[in-house]
Amino acid sequence: xxxxxxxxxxxxxxxxxxxGALAQDLSQELDSRPAVTxxxxxxxxxxxxxxxxxxxVGRAHLYFATGDRDxxxxxxxxxxxDEAEDVEAAxxxxxxTVSPEVAEALREALREAPREAPRKTPRETLDGRRDxxxxx
Amino acid sequence: MIMWVVAAGLALxxxxxxxxxxxxxxxxxxxxxxxxxxxxTWQAMGVAGGLAAVGVGLVVAVAPLAAVFPHGAHVLGRxxxxxxxxxxxxPAQVVALAWSATLLTWxxxxxxxxxxxxxxxxxxxxxxxxxxxxxxxEHDAYVIPDPRPAAYCVPGRRAHVVLxxxxxxxxxxxxxxxxxxxxxxHAAGRHDLxxxxxxxxxxxxxxxxxxxxxxxxxxxxxxMLADDRARRRYGDRVLAEALVRMAVxxxxxxxxxxxxxxxxxxxxxxxxxxxxxxxSRWRAVAACAVAAVLLSGPxxxxxxxxxxxTVWRG
Numbered sequence: 112x113x114x115x116x117x118x119x120x121x122x123x124x125x126x127x128x129x130x131g132a133l134a135q136d137l138s139q140e141l142d143s144r145p146a147v148t149x150x151x152x153x154x155x156x157x158x159x160x161x162x163x164x165x166x167x168v169g170r171a172h173l174y175f176a177t178g179d180r181d182x183x184x185x186x187x188x189x190x191x192x193d194e195a196e197d198v199e200a201a202x203x204x205x206x207x208t209v210s211p212e213v214a215e216a217l218r219e220a221l222r223e224a225p226r227e228a229p230r231k232t233p234r235e236t237l238d239g240r241r242d243x244x245x246x247x
Numbered sequence: 248m249i250m251w252v253v254a255a256g257l258a259l260x261x262x263x264x265x266x267x268x269x270x271x272x273x274x275x276x277x278x279x280x281x282x283x284x285x286x287x288t289w290q291a292m293g294v295a296g297g298l299a300a301v302g303v304g305l306v307v308a309v310a311p312l313a314a315v316f317p318h319g320a321h322v323l324g325r326x327x328x329x330x331x332x333x334x335x336x337x338p339a340q341v342v343a344l345a346w347s348a349t350l351l352t353w354x355x356x357x358x359x360x361x362x363x364x365x366x367x368x369x370x371x372x373x374x375x376x377x378x379x380x381x382x383x384x385e386h387d388a389y390v391i392p393d394p395r396p397a398a399y400c401v402p403g404r405r406a407h408v409v410l411x412x413x414x415x416x417x418x419x420x421x422x423x424x425x426x427x428x429x430x431x432x433h434a435a436g437r438h439d440l441x442x443x444x445x446x447x448x449x450x451x452x453x454x455x456x457x458x459x460x461x462x463x464x465x466x467x468x469x470x471m472l473a474d475d476r477a478r479r480r481y482g483d484r485v486l487a488e489a490l491v492r493m494a495v496x497x498x499x500x501x502x503x504x505x506x507x508x509x510x511x512x513x514x515x516x517x518x519x520x521x522x523x524x525x526x527s528r529w530r531a532v533a534a535c536a537v538a539a540v541l542l543s544g545p546x547x548x549x550x551x552x553x554x555x556x557t558v559w560r561g
Contacts, residue, residue: 191397224520
Protein backbone atom coordinates (compact mmCIF):
# COMPACT_ATOMS: atom_id res chain seq x y z
CA UNK A 112 0.00 0.00 0.00
CA UNK A 113 2.99 2.27 0.49
CA UNK A 114 3.10 4.63 -2.41
CA UNK A 115 6.27 4.39 -4.43
CA UNK A 116 8.47 7.43 -4.92
CA UNK A 117 7.51 7.70 -8.56
CA UNK A 118 3.81 7.57 -7.76
CA UNK A 119 4.27 10.30 -5.25
CA UNK A 120 6.33 12.58 -7.49
CA UNK A 121 3.79 12.13 -10.29
CA UNK A 122 1.02 13.15 -7.92
CA UNK A 123 3.05 16.18 -6.87
CA UNK A 124 3.61 17.12 -10.50
CA UNK A 125 -0.11 16.81 -11.19
CA UNK A 126 -0.96 18.99 -8.20
CA UNK A 127 1.29 21.70 -9.57
CA UNK A 128 -0.54 21.53 -12.92
CA UNK A 129 -4.23 22.08 -12.27
CA UNK A 130 -4.79 22.26 -16.03
CA GLY A 131 -3.78 18.64 -16.44
CA ALA A 132 -0.67 17.05 -17.84
CA LEU A 133 0.27 14.67 -20.63
CA ALA A 134 2.32 11.61 -19.82
CA GLN A 135 5.09 13.01 -22.01
CA ASP A 136 5.22 16.25 -20.01
CA LEU A 137 5.46 14.32 -16.78
CA SER A 138 8.20 12.06 -18.06
CA GLN A 139 10.28 15.08 -19.09
CA GLU A 140 9.52 17.12 -16.01
CA LEU A 141 10.38 14.57 -13.34
CA ASP A 142 13.91 14.56 -11.99
CA SER A 143 14.29 10.82 -12.33
CA ARG A 144 13.48 11.07 -16.08
CA PRO A 145 11.26 8.00 -16.20
CA ALA A 146 10.28 6.55 -19.58
CA VAL A 147 6.86 7.59 -20.88
CA THR A 148 5.65 4.00 -20.67
CA UNK A 149 6.67 3.84 -17.02
CA UNK A 150 4.79 7.05 -16.34
CA UNK A 151 1.75 5.67 -18.12
CA UNK A 152 1.86 2.48 -16.06
CA UNK A 153 1.97 4.47 -12.85
CA UNK A 154 -0.80 6.77 -14.06
CA UNK A 155 -3.03 3.77 -14.72
CA UNK A 156 -2.30 2.48 -11.25
CA UNK A 157 -3.10 5.86 -9.72
CA UNK A 158 -6.31 6.03 -11.73
CA UNK A 159 -7.33 2.67 -10.35
CA UNK A 160 -6.72 3.94 -6.85
CA UNK A 161 -8.99 6.89 -7.59
CA UNK A 162 -6.28 9.51 -7.25
CA UNK A 163 -6.06 10.44 -10.92
CA UNK A 164 -8.59 10.88 -13.72
CA UNK A 165 -7.98 11.44 -17.38
CA UNK A 166 -9.59 13.21 -20.30
CA UNK A 167 -9.13 12.39 -23.93
CA VAL A 168 -7.51 15.18 -25.93
CA GLY A 169 -6.98 14.25 -29.56
CA ARG A 170 -4.97 11.04 -29.54
CA ALA A 171 -3.50 11.49 -26.08
CA HIS A 172 -4.87 11.65 -22.55
CA LEU A 173 -4.66 14.60 -20.25
CA TYR A 174 -4.23 13.53 -16.62
CA PHE A 175 -5.58 15.36 -13.57
CA ALA A 176 -5.31 14.81 -9.85
CA THR A 177 -8.80 14.06 -8.53
CA GLY A 178 -8.24 15.69 -5.18
CA ASP A 179 -5.95 18.42 -3.98
CA ARG A 180 -3.14 17.93 -1.56
CA ASP A 181 -4.72 19.95 1.22
CA UNK A 182 -7.80 17.80 1.03
CA UNK A 183 -5.74 14.67 1.53
CA UNK A 184 -3.83 16.24 4.39
CA UNK A 185 -7.18 17.18 5.94
CA UNK A 186 -8.33 13.60 5.52
CA UNK A 187 -5.29 12.19 7.31
CA UNK A 188 -5.89 14.68 10.11
CA UNK A 189 -9.55 13.76 10.30
CA UNK A 190 -8.42 10.27 11.22
CA UNK A 191 -7.00 11.80 14.37
CA UNK A 192 -9.71 14.31 15.18
CA ASP A 193 -13.03 13.31 13.65
CA GLU A 194 -15.69 11.82 15.91
CA ALA A 195 -17.41 9.86 13.12
CA GLU A 196 -17.58 6.22 14.12
CA ASP A 197 -16.17 4.71 10.93
CA VAL A 198 -13.14 6.95 11.03
CA GLU A 199 -12.64 6.36 14.70
CA ALA A 200 -12.82 2.60 14.33
CA ALA A 201 -10.24 2.52 11.56
CA UNK A 202 -7.36 3.94 13.59
CA UNK A 203 -5.92 3.76 17.09
CA UNK A 204 -5.50 7.30 18.29
CA UNK A 205 -3.14 8.32 20.99
CA UNK A 206 -5.71 10.76 22.29
CA UNK A 207 -8.60 12.49 20.56
CA THR A 208 -10.10 15.90 21.06
CA VAL A 209 -11.36 16.80 24.49
CA SER A 210 -13.63 19.53 25.76
CA PRO A 211 -11.89 22.61 27.20
CA GLU A 212 -12.97 21.64 30.74
CA VAL A 213 -11.38 18.23 30.39
CA ALA A 214 -8.22 19.75 28.95
CA GLU A 215 -8.01 21.89 32.08
CA ALA A 216 -8.75 18.90 34.33
CA LEU A 217 -5.95 16.99 32.63
CA ARG A 218 -3.44 19.74 33.29
CA GLU A 219 -4.68 19.88 36.86
CA ALA A 220 -4.18 16.14 37.32
CA LEU A 221 -0.63 16.45 36.07
CA ARG A 222 0.12 19.44 38.32
CA GLU A 223 -1.08 17.61 41.40
CA ALA A 224 0.86 14.51 40.54
CA PRO A 225 4.19 13.78 42.19
CA ARG A 226 7.02 15.26 40.14
CA GLU A 227 8.78 11.95 39.77
CA ALA A 228 7.56 8.48 39.09
CA PRO A 229 7.61 6.38 42.28
CA ARG A 230 10.17 3.98 40.86
CA LYS A 231 12.88 6.64 40.67
CA THR A 232 15.41 6.94 43.45
CA PRO A 233 14.91 9.69 46.05
CA ARG A 234 18.06 11.44 44.81
CA GLU A 235 16.24 12.39 41.65
CA THR A 236 13.48 14.27 43.46
CA LEU A 237 15.61 17.11 44.77
CA ASP A 238 12.99 19.68 43.88
CA GLY A 239 10.16 17.88 45.65
CA ARG A 240 11.23 16.30 48.90
CA ARG A 241 7.59 15.92 49.88
CA ASP A 242 7.06 13.39 47.14
CA UNK A 243 9.55 10.96 48.58
CA UNK A 244 7.50 10.61 51.74
CA UNK A 245 4.25 10.25 49.88
CA UNK A 246 5.21 7.00 48.26
CA UNK A 247 6.34 5.26 51.36
CA MET B 248 -31.90 -31.53 27.88
CA ILE B 249 -32.76 -29.25 30.79
CA MET B 250 -29.18 -29.34 31.97
CA TRP B 251 -27.89 -28.26 28.57
CA VAL B 252 -30.41 -25.45 28.29
CA VAL B 253 -29.43 -24.18 31.72
CA ALA B 254 -25.72 -24.39 30.89
CA ALA B 255 -26.24 -22.33 27.77
CA GLY B 256 -28.87 -20.06 29.26
CA LEU B 257 -26.79 -19.00 32.25
CA ALA B 258 -24.16 -17.64 29.89
CA LEU B 259 -26.80 -15.40 28.36
CA UNK B 260 -27.36 -13.60 31.64
CA UNK B 261 -24.54 -11.04 31.43
CA UNK B 262 -25.34 -10.21 27.84
CA UNK B 263 -29.03 -9.59 28.46
CA UNK B 264 -28.49 -7.64 31.67
CA UNK B 265 -29.82 -4.12 31.71
CA UNK B 266 -27.80 -1.11 30.75
CA UNK B 267 -27.19 0.00 34.30
CA UNK B 268 -25.52 -3.23 35.40
CA UNK B 269 -23.40 -3.27 32.27
CA UNK B 270 -22.38 0.32 32.85
CA UNK B 271 -21.54 -0.47 36.45
CA UNK B 272 -19.23 -3.22 35.37
CA UNK B 273 -17.73 -0.97 32.70
CA UNK B 274 -16.88 1.75 35.21
CA UNK B 275 -15.68 -0.55 37.98
CA UNK B 276 -12.50 0.77 39.46
CA UNK B 277 -10.46 -2.39 39.15
CA UNK B 278 -10.85 -2.41 35.36
CA UNK B 279 -8.46 0.51 34.98
CA UNK B 280 -5.85 -1.28 37.09
CA UNK B 281 -6.26 -4.56 35.27
CA UNK B 282 -7.30 -3.66 31.74
CA UNK B 283 -6.20 -7.04 30.40
CA UNK B 284 -8.48 -8.89 32.82
CA UNK B 285 -11.33 -6.50 32.07
CA UNK B 286 -10.89 -7.01 28.33
CA UNK B 287 -10.82 -10.78 28.78
CA THR B 288 -14.01 -10.59 30.80
CA TRP B 289 -15.79 -8.57 28.11
CA GLN B 290 -14.59 -11.00 25.47
CA ALA B 291 -15.65 -14.01 27.49
CA MET B 292 -19.07 -12.47 28.13
CA GLY B 293 -19.48 -11.82 24.43
CA VAL B 294 -18.35 -15.21 23.22
CA ALA B 295 -20.35 -16.98 25.93
CA GLY B 296 -23.46 -14.95 25.13
CA GLY B 297 -23.17 -15.50 21.41
CA LEU B 298 -22.53 -19.22 21.68
CA ALA B 299 -25.29 -19.58 24.26
CA ALA B 300 -27.89 -17.78 22.19
CA VAL B 301 -27.12 -19.97 19.21
CA GLY B 302 -26.68 -23.09 21.35
CA VAL B 303 -30.00 -22.83 23.16
CA GLY B 304 -31.80 -23.03 19.86
CA LEU B 305 -29.85 -26.13 18.86
CA VAL B 306 -30.46 -27.89 22.15
CA VAL B 307 -34.18 -27.25 21.98
CA ALA B 308 -34.33 -28.23 18.31
CA VAL B 309 -32.81 -31.69 18.68
CA ALA B 310 -34.64 -32.56 21.93
CA PRO B 311 -37.15 -35.02 20.36
CA LEU B 312 -34.44 -36.91 18.48
CA ALA B 313 -32.54 -38.36 21.43
CA ALA B 314 -32.44 -38.41 25.20
CA VAL B 315 -29.21 -36.50 25.51
CA PHE B 316 -28.21 -33.44 23.52
CA PRO B 317 -24.92 -34.59 21.93
CA HIS B 318 -26.61 -37.69 20.60
CA GLY B 319 -29.52 -35.62 19.30
CA ALA B 320 -27.11 -33.33 17.49
CA HIS B 321 -25.56 -36.35 15.79
CA VAL B 322 -28.93 -37.74 14.74
CA LEU B 323 -29.89 -34.40 13.23
CA GLY B 324 -26.54 -34.03 11.51
CA ARG B 325 -26.76 -37.53 10.08
CA UNK B 326 -30.28 -37.18 8.79
CA UNK B 327 -29.49 -33.84 7.15
CA UNK B 328 -26.49 -35.45 5.42
CA UNK B 329 -28.68 -38.39 4.40
CA UNK B 330 -31.13 -35.98 2.81
CA UNK B 331 -33.96 -36.57 5.25
CA UNK B 332 -33.83 -32.96 6.43
CA UNK B 333 -35.70 -32.07 9.58
CA UNK B 334 -37.73 -35.28 10.01
CA UNK B 335 -39.03 -35.76 13.52
CA UNK B 336 -38.89 -32.09 14.47
CA UNK B 337 -42.11 -30.39 15.51
CA PRO B 338 -42.92 -26.78 14.62
CA ALA B 339 -41.45 -25.50 17.88
CA GLN B 340 -38.17 -27.28 17.17
CA VAL B 341 -38.03 -25.92 13.65
CA VAL B 342 -38.52 -22.41 15.02
CA ALA B 343 -35.71 -23.00 17.51
CA LEU B 344 -33.42 -24.21 14.75
CA ALA B 345 -34.33 -21.24 12.58
CA TRP B 346 -33.54 -18.92 15.49
CA SER B 347 -30.05 -20.39 15.78
CA ALA B 348 -29.41 -20.22 12.06
CA THR B 349 -30.71 -16.66 11.76
CA LEU B 350 -28.73 -15.44 14.71
CA LEU B 351 -25.53 -17.01 13.45
CA THR B 352 -26.01 -15.56 9.98
CA TRP B 353 -26.88 -12.14 11.37
CA UNK B 354 -23.77 -12.10 13.57
CA UNK B 355 -21.47 -13.27 10.81
CA UNK B 356 -22.93 -10.83 8.31
CA UNK B 357 -22.38 -7.89 10.62
CA UNK B 358 -18.88 -9.00 11.47
CA UNK B 359 -17.96 -9.28 7.80
CA UNK B 360 -19.62 -5.97 6.98
CA UNK B 361 -17.85 -4.15 9.78
CA UNK B 362 -14.52 -5.71 8.84
CA UNK B 363 -14.96 -4.67 5.20
CA UNK B 364 -15.81 -1.11 6.16
CA UNK B 365 -13.00 -0.73 8.62
CA UNK B 366 -10.35 -2.26 6.37
CA UNK B 367 -11.56 -0.14 3.46
CA UNK B 368 -11.17 2.97 5.56
CA UNK B 369 -7.72 1.81 6.66
CA UNK B 370 -6.61 1.13 3.11
CA UNK B 371 -7.69 4.59 2.03
CA UNK B 372 -5.94 6.17 4.99
CA UNK B 373 -2.69 4.35 4.31
CA UNK B 374 -2.90 5.58 0.75
CA UNK B 375 -3.47 9.18 1.84
CA UNK B 376 -0.67 8.98 4.38
CA UNK B 377 1.71 7.61 1.78
CA UNK B 378 0.72 10.44 -0.50
CA UNK B 379 1.10 13.48 1.73
CA UNK B 380 3.11 12.43 4.79
CA UNK B 381 6.89 12.45 5.03
CA UNK B 382 8.79 9.43 6.27
CA UNK B 383 10.53 9.83 9.59
CA UNK B 384 12.95 6.97 9.23
CA GLU B 385 14.61 7.22 12.62
CA HIS B 386 11.25 6.56 14.28
CA ASP B 387 9.73 4.45 11.52
CA ALA B 388 6.77 6.80 11.36
CA TYR B 389 4.99 9.16 8.97
CA VAL B 390 4.61 12.87 9.52
CA ILE B 391 1.58 14.80 8.25
CA PRO B 392 2.29 18.43 7.40
CA ASP B 393 -0.27 19.94 9.76
CA PRO B 394 0.27 22.24 12.73
CA ARG B 395 -2.39 20.57 14.91
CA PRO B 396 -1.11 17.80 17.16
CA ALA B 397 -2.10 14.29 16.15
CA ALA B 398 -0.78 10.79 16.66
CA TYR B 399 -2.37 7.58 15.55
CA CYS B 400 -1.73 4.19 14.12
CA VAL B 401 -3.44 2.74 11.09
CA PRO B 402 -3.45 -0.90 12.07
CA GLY B 403 -3.15 -3.81 9.73
CA ARG B 404 -0.51 -6.24 8.64
CA ARG B 405 1.60 -3.29 7.61
CA ALA B 406 0.72 -0.82 10.32
CA HIS B 407 1.50 2.85 9.80
CA VAL B 408 2.34 4.99 12.79
CA VAL B 409 1.38 8.56 11.94
CA LEU B 410 2.32 11.82 13.65
CA UNK B 411 1.68 15.41 12.71
CA UNK B 412 4.21 18.21 12.62
CA UNK B 413 2.24 19.76 15.44
CA UNK B 414 2.86 16.68 17.57
CA UNK B 415 6.58 16.72 16.78
CA UNK B 416 6.80 20.33 17.84
CA UNK B 417 4.81 19.77 21.01
CA UNK B 418 6.58 16.70 22.37
CA UNK B 419 10.11 16.41 23.63
CA UNK B 420 12.16 13.36 22.72
CA UNK B 421 11.17 11.04 25.62
CA UNK B 422 7.50 11.96 25.26
CA UNK B 423 7.67 11.31 21.55
CA UNK B 424 9.18 7.90 22.16
CA UNK B 425 6.46 7.12 24.67
CA UNK B 426 3.76 8.08 22.17
CA UNK B 427 5.35 5.92 19.48
CA UNK B 428 5.68 3.02 21.89
CA UNK B 429 1.99 3.37 22.73
CA UNK B 430 1.01 3.28 19.07
CA UNK B 431 3.28 0.33 18.36
CA UNK B 432 1.62 -1.52 21.21
CA HIS B 433 -1.73 -1.08 19.43
CA ALA B 434 -0.24 -2.32 16.18
CA ALA B 435 1.63 -5.25 17.69
CA GLY B 436 -1.29 -6.31 19.87
CA ARG B 437 -3.67 -6.11 16.91
CA HIS B 438 -6.05 -4.13 19.06
CA ASP B 439 -8.08 -3.40 15.96
CA LEU B 440 -8.97 -7.08 15.77
CA UNK B 441 -9.87 -7.13 19.45
CA UNK B 442 -12.26 -4.22 18.93
CA UNK B 443 -13.85 -5.51 15.74
CA UNK B 444 -16.31 -8.04 17.27
CA UNK B 445 -17.55 -5.39 19.69
CA UNK B 446 -18.16 -2.94 16.86
CA UNK B 447 -19.95 -5.63 14.91
CA UNK B 448 -22.01 -6.63 17.91
CA UNK B 449 -23.08 -3.04 18.58
CA UNK B 450 -24.17 -2.73 14.96
CA UNK B 451 -25.92 -6.09 14.92
CA UNK B 452 -27.84 -5.48 18.15
CA UNK B 453 -28.13 -1.72 18.62
CA UNK B 454 -31.02 -2.23 21.05
CA UNK B 455 -29.00 -4.47 23.35
CA UNK B 456 -27.59 -2.43 26.27
CA UNK B 457 -24.70 -4.83 26.77
CA UNK B 458 -23.56 -4.37 23.17
CA UNK B 459 -23.67 -0.59 23.46
CA UNK B 460 -21.85 -0.46 26.75
CA UNK B 461 -19.21 -2.99 25.68
CA UNK B 462 -18.53 -1.05 22.49
CA UNK B 463 -17.89 2.06 24.60
CA UNK B 464 -15.95 0.31 27.34
CA UNK B 465 -13.49 -1.70 25.28
CA UNK B 466 -11.59 1.10 23.46
CA UNK B 467 -10.42 2.74 26.71
CA UNK B 468 -9.21 -0.65 27.93
CA UNK B 469 -7.17 -1.05 24.76
CA UNK B 470 -5.73 2.43 25.31
CA MET B 471 -4.75 1.47 28.83
CA LEU B 472 -3.07 -1.69 27.59
CA ALA B 473 -1.04 0.37 25.15
CA ASP B 474 -0.32 2.92 27.90
CA ASP B 475 0.97 0.16 30.11
CA ARG B 476 3.51 -0.87 27.54
CA ALA B 477 4.68 2.69 27.02
CA ARG B 478 4.89 3.44 30.75
CA ARG B 479 6.93 0.30 31.40
CA ARG B 480 9.57 1.59 29.01
CA TYR B 481 9.46 5.33 29.50
CA GLY B 482 7.87 5.86 32.90
CA ASP B 483 4.50 7.09 34.10
CA ARG B 484 5.37 10.74 34.20
CA VAL B 485 6.63 11.00 30.63
CA LEU B 486 3.55 9.27 29.26
CA ALA B 487 1.17 11.37 31.37
CA GLU B 488 2.84 14.54 30.13
CA ALA B 489 2.56 13.37 26.56
CA LEU B 490 -1.13 12.64 27.04
CA VAL B 491 -1.86 16.04 28.53
CA ARG B 492 0.07 17.85 25.83
CA MET B 493 -1.57 15.94 23.04
CA ALA B 494 -5.15 16.25 24.29
CA VAL B 495 -6.40 18.92 21.93
CA UNK B 496 -9.17 21.12 23.29
CA UNK B 497 -12.03 20.95 20.81
CA UNK B 498 -12.64 24.16 18.86
CA UNK B 499 -15.71 26.33 18.75
CA UNK B 500 -19.04 24.59 18.49
CA UNK B 501 -17.75 21.33 19.84
CA UNK B 502 -18.67 22.19 23.42
CA UNK B 503 -21.33 20.60 25.56
CA UNK B 504 -21.09 17.88 28.13
CA UNK B 505 -17.81 15.97 28.23
CA UNK B 506 -18.14 12.89 26.08
CA UNK B 507 -17.30 9.42 27.29
CA UNK B 508 -14.04 9.52 25.39
CA UNK B 509 -13.04 12.65 27.29
CA UNK B 510 -13.55 10.95 30.61
CA UNK B 511 -11.51 8.01 29.39
CA UNK B 512 -8.54 10.30 28.76
CA UNK B 513 -8.88 11.70 32.25
CA UNK B 514 -8.88 8.19 33.68
CA UNK B 515 -5.79 7.34 31.72
CA UNK B 516 -3.90 10.32 33.10
CA UNK B 517 -5.13 9.70 36.62
CA UNK B 518 -4.02 6.11 36.64
CA UNK B 519 -0.56 7.27 35.57
CA UNK B 520 -0.28 10.05 38.10
CA UNK B 521 -1.90 8.49 41.16
CA UNK B 522 -0.40 5.90 43.40
CA UNK B 523 -2.08 2.58 42.83
CA UNK B 524 -4.41 1.53 45.66
CA UNK B 525 -3.59 -1.92 46.92
CA UNK B 526 -5.98 -4.84 46.98
CA SER B 527 -7.90 -4.48 43.76
CA ARG B 528 -6.52 -7.66 42.26
CA TRP B 529 -9.06 -10.15 43.64
CA ARG B 530 -11.90 -8.40 41.81
CA ALA B 531 -10.10 -8.87 38.52
CA VAL B 532 -9.44 -12.51 39.30
CA ALA B 533 -13.06 -13.00 40.36
CA ALA B 534 -14.41 -11.38 37.21
CA CYS B 535 -12.22 -13.59 35.02
CA ALA B 536 -13.23 -16.68 36.96
CA VAL B 537 -16.94 -15.92 36.66
CA ALA B 538 -16.50 -15.25 32.96
CA ALA B 539 -14.66 -18.54 32.52
CA VAL B 540 -17.39 -20.45 34.32
CA LEU B 541 -20.06 -18.81 32.18
CA LEU B 542 -18.08 -19.55 29.06
CA SER B 543 -17.71 -23.23 29.94
CA GLY B 544 -21.46 -23.90 29.60
CA PRO B 545 -21.99 -22.88 25.98
CA UNK B 546 -18.55 -24.16 25.00
CA UNK B 547 -19.57 -27.54 26.38
CA UNK B 548 -22.76 -27.41 24.34
CA UNK B 549 -20.75 -27.06 21.16
CA UNK B 550 -17.84 -29.27 22.12
CA UNK B 551 -19.84 -32.21 23.41
CA UNK B 552 -21.24 -33.36 20.04
CA UNK B 553 -17.79 -32.94 18.46
CA UNK B 554 -16.02 -34.78 21.25
CA UNK B 555 -18.47 -37.65 21.00
CA UNK B 556 -17.63 -38.04 17.35
CA THR B 557 -13.86 -37.75 17.64
CA VAL B 558 -13.07 -39.27 21.03
CA TRP B 559 -15.75 -41.89 21.61
CA ARG B 560 -16.24 -42.82 18.04
CA GLY B 561 -18.14 -46.04 17.28
